Amino acid sequence: MRGFQFQFSLPALCIAASFLMLAAPNATHGDNWAGWRGPGGNGVSHESGLPLKWSSSDNVAWKTPLPGMGVAGPIIWGDKVFVTDCDGPHQANLHVICLARDSGRELWHDQFWGTSPTLHHDTKSSMATPVPVTDGQFVFAFFGTGDVFCTTVEGELVWQRSLASEYGAFENRFAASSSPVLYENLLIVQCDHYGDSYVLAIDKATGATAWKVDRPGYWHSWASPQLVPVAGAKSQSQSQFELVLCGSEKLDAFDPATGRKLWTVDGMLRECIPTPVFDNGLLYAVSGPKGPTLAVRPGGRGDVTNSHVTWSAIRGAPFVPSAIVVGPAYELVDDAGVLTCLDATRGTRRWQARLPGRYTASPLAGDGRIYFFNEDGVTTVISSRADRYEMLSQNAIDEPIFATPAISQGQLFIRTPTHLWCIGQAARPKRSTEARPAGGSLSVR
Amino acid sequence: MNTPNVVAANWYRAAFERVVARELADPRHRLPIEDFKQFVRQQNHSGRARRLALTAVDRLDPKFGPTLIPTLLDDREFRDDAVAAVLKQGVAAQTRGDKPAAQRAFQLAFAHALSPDQVTAAASKLQSLGEQANIVEHLGLITDWSVIGPFAAPGMTGFRAIFPPETAREPLAAVTQTDKKTLQWLPAHASDAFGTVDLIKSLGPTDEAVAYAYTVVESPSDQQAELRCSADDNLSIWLNGEKVFGRDMWLNGTRFDRFRTPVHLKAGQNRVLVKICQGPHHRDPAVGNAWTFQVRFCSADGAGVPLKRMPAVESTLRSKPFEKVTSGK
Numbered sequence: 001m002r003g004f005q006f007q008f009s010l011p012a013l014c015i016a017a018s019f020l021m022l023a024a025p026n027a028t029h030g031d032n033w034a035g036w037r038g039p040g041g042n043g044v045s046h047e048s049g050l051p052l053k054w055s056s057s058d059n060v061a062w063k064t065p066l067p068g069m070g071v072a073g074p075i076i077w078g079d080k081v082f083v084t085d086c087d088g089p090h091q092a093n094l095h096v097i098c099l100a101r102d103s104g105r106e107l108w109h110d111q112f113w114g115t116s117p118t119l120h121h122d123t124k125s126s127m128a129t130p131v132p133v134t135d136g137q138f139v140f141a142f143f144g145t146g147d148v149f150c151t152t153v154e155g156e157l158v159w160q161r162s163l164a165s166e167y168g169a170f171e172n173r174f175a176a177s178s179s180p181v182l183y184e185n186l187l188i189v190q191c192d193h194y195g196d197s198y199v200l201a202i203d204k205a206t207g208a209t210a211w212k213v214d215r216p217g218y219w220h221s222w223a224s225p226q227l228v229p230v231a232g233a234k235s236q237s238q239s240q241f242e243l244v245l246c247g248s249e250k251l252d253a254f255d256p257a258t259g260r261k262l263w264t265v266d267g268m269l270r271e272c273i274p275t276p277v278f279d280n281g282l283l284y285a286v287s288g289p290k291g292p293t294l295a296v297r298p299g300g301r302g303d304v305t306n307s308h309v310t311w312s313a314i315r316g317a318p319f320v321p322s323a324i325v326v327g328p329a330y331e332l333v334d335d336a337g338v339l340t341c342l343d344a345t346r347g348t349r350r351w352q353a354r355l356p357g358r359y360t361a362s363p364l365a366g367d368g369r370i371y372f373f374n375e376d377g378v379t380t381v382i383s384s385r386a387d388r389y390e391m392l393s394q395n396a397i398d399e400p401i402f403a404t405p406a407i408s409q410g411q412l413f414i415r416t417p418t419h420l421w422c423i424g425q426a427a428r429p430k431r432s433t434e435a436r437p438a439g440g441s442l443s444v445r
Numbered sequence: 446m447n448t449p450n451v452v453a454a455n456w457y458r459a460a461f462e463r464v465v466a467r468e469l470a471d472p473r474h475r476l477p478i479e480d481f482k483q484f485v486r487q488q489n490h491s492g493r494a495r496r497l498a499l500t501a502v503d504r505l506d507p508k509f510g511p512t513l514i515p516t517l518l519d520d521r522e523f524r525d526d527a528v529a530a531v532l533k534q535g536v537a538a539q540t541r542g543d544k545p546a547a548q549r550a551f552q553l554a555f556a557h558a559l560s561p562d563q564v565t566a567a568a569s570k571l572q573s574l575g576e577q578a579n580i581v582e583h584l585g586l587i588t589d590w591s592v593i594g595p596f597a598a599p600g601m602t603g604f605r606a607i608f609p610p611e612t613a614r615e616p617l618a619a620v621t622q623t624d625k626k627t628l629q630w631l632p633a634h635a636s637d638a639f640g641t642v643d644l645i646k647s648l649g650p651t652d653e654a655v656a657y658a659y660t661v662v663e664s665p666s667d668q669q670a671e672l673r674c675s676a677d678d679n680l681s682i683w684l685n686g687e688k689v690f691g692r693d694m695w696l697n698g699t700r701f702d703r704f705r706t707p708v709h710l711k712a713g714q715n716r717v718l719v720k721i722c723q724g725p726h727h728r729d730p731a732v733g734n735a736w737t738f739q740v741r742f743c744s745a746d747g748a749g750v751p752l753k754r755m756p757a758v759e760s761t762l763r764s765k766p767f768e769k770v771t772s773g774k
Contacts, residue, residue, distance in 0.1 A: 088496070089496075089525060089526075092493075110459070111458070111462065112455045112458065112459075113451055113454055113455055113458065113493050114451075115451045119700060147451070149455075157455070157456070157459050160452055160455055160456075161452075162451050162452050165450075165451060165452070171697075171703070173698060173700065194694065194697050195694075219694075219695075219697070249728075269727075269728060269729070270727055270728065290729055290731075
């Protein structure tokens with residue numbers, strides 16, 4: 001498949017309808033989880049029949065040991081699961097591993113040397129923190145050492161880039177954590193660090209640089225790029241998506257095809273870790289702790305701080321976990337477990353609850369539920385209804401969870417520091433028929 | 446694989462691993478295991494290639510690595526592994542009550558350890574046996590300084606601004622500012638085991654400002670060294686009046702060995718002047734604004750070079766006046 005998957009909310013159906021024409025040749029693959037936070041990068045699955053209850057011994061389809069250290073969540077395409085890892089001195093030995101989706105059996109395992117390992121957090125980050133991304137033909141893995149590798153889904157190395165050699169060694173206290181995204185024929189990598197920051201678009205077929213934009217001053221960012229559909233993008237000169245990057249104190253949008261800067265919003269905090277999410281025609285960007293969520297209408301030009309920020313709210317800001325939006329509910333769990341639900345259209349408080357434990361992994365949604373994964377290995381599942389907090393289950397495994405899990409084909413894939421767990425029955429689920437705030441999945445050439 | 450080009454090395458590695466995997470699948474494999482062992486022993490080869498060869502050897506002769514590693518205490522690639530192995534031996538001796546053996550092992554580990562965590566671990570183990578280990582000399586840390594500031598530098602202008610300590614002939618002359626306030630040099634000592642100096646403790650909390658730190662070190666001979674340094678927010682360094690380092694970065698942290706540059710230490714006194722910039726405060730007033738720096742002189746592998754350090758006050762009195770400051774990097 002040459003495009004990437006994207007999802008649309010009902011308010012954006014008019015945009016989605018126009019894209020369907022473009023997407024038809026490459027549509028489907030809705031059950032894949034091709035990159036960071038799945039289809040659309042919002043952490044929302046459109047499947048039903050997802051696991052509700054499990055433990056270390058119950059409802060576990062398989063559990064496979066991983067060789068070293070990693071905080072990158074897994075990705076799933078068809079019958080394959082891909083996960084990255086690192087070990088060795090300074091974590092400079094890098095792994096790209098492919099497992100069979102139905103059994104967890106290792107299908108292939110590539111190892112590479114990283115160029116420039118950095119400092120990292122003891123548990124919340126490593127050289128293998130960025131989540132890989134796939135288009136079903138190739139797997140693209142970016143590491144905190146400043147290296148990018150492209151392999152086939154069969155494990156053959158296609159190309160590699162040592163960005164640290166080309167543009168300067170990465171400097172980072174907590175390791176580069178930004179997960180790359182695919183846009184048409186481009187792999188887009190956000191390289192914000194203490195040295196010379198930049199965003200780079202790489203031709204995914206050849207590994208050649210398509211464009212590079214320097215980002216001086218954007219040193220405290222661990223967020224991932226987000227692709228946002230643009231309402232009313234009709235002219236051929238205007239891309240149908242905006243590439244949005246969180247950086248120190250700013251939110252910037254670029255034309256993903258060319259790297260041309262489109263707009264900027266001031267008001268983020270200095271350190272940005274959560275990745276923005278998109279729904280309801282709004283982009284929700286948060287930085288913390290104690291920073292604001294900014295709900296921004298895409299499509300502006302220049303400094304749109306005063307014109308396109310629909311609402312701003314301080315309440316509930318996490319430091320690490322990204323937020324999730326499910327229809328009218330915008331939900332944030334902060335690192336200490338305070339769960340806040342804001343009205344997605346106005347930013348007003350709907351309700352607040354206390355979840356057990358501390359949080360690094362970002363929440364996921366699907367099947368009318370939202371999943372919150374704490375650092376002790378406990379997953380709290382709540383109803384995704386916006387009007388009140390309703391806990392459906394709590395599920396503990398005997399290993400901590402720092403990586404954001406993945407959902408695919410009715411199963412939940414949880415990466416712990418030592419294992420990859422597959423939770424739930426292997427049967428392929430039916431598509432959900434219930435009304436849902438986010439619409440179908442499609443891909444765009 | 447003996448190439449500094451990591452991209453090329455990875456292509457070679459991919460081929461090597463395919464060959465090894467293919468051969469290992471055959472019970473009558475033709476892998477030249479003795480050649481691999483020899484390759485591992487030879488320090489002239491690339492460290493990562495030697496480590497890869499060791500991985501292959503481990504599959505066929507698992508005793509080779511554990512036997513060889515503890516002997517590689519001066520090896521560029523395997524030093525940390527060797528120190529870890531010796532520390533483990535020391536802990537085992539300590540557990541079985543063999544204090545002399547434990548002491549020998551921890552002394553050996555400390556003498557060869559260069560990474561901060563291993564230096565700390567070995568020093569701590571020696572301390573537990575009643576023996577002191579001098580981390581300052583071992584790593585070449587500079588811990589005693591005279592400091593002056595703050596000089597106001599709004600809008601992150603401090604890195605390029607020039608204040609009197611950079612140009613004065615008297616190294617430790619007091620500075621009277623335009624507001625008639627006089628700044629004096631004050632003694633400052635590192636606040637942790639790895640030479641980090643907290644300027645807020647000496648000069649008080651401030652934002653958007655510059656401080657200077659000065660000291661003199663005596664080198665027993667002319668010697669090449671690496672100057673390794675770090676600061677929050679940034680720093681510039683003059684050695685004997687010549688600017689040898691400067692990096693215009695802001696809002697960062699002091700991290701051990703963050704920056705390194707080769708320098709020449711002359712026999713006798715060497716004057717070291719450091720300029721440390723402090724950036725603006727975080728938007729959240731509750732977030733602190735650290736102002737720290739760290740400097741050491743070491744060999745290329747990180748071991749401290751021979752130096753005599755003078756206490757801040759002594760170095761102040763005995764040092765010669767600045768020569769005219771030359772521009773630098």
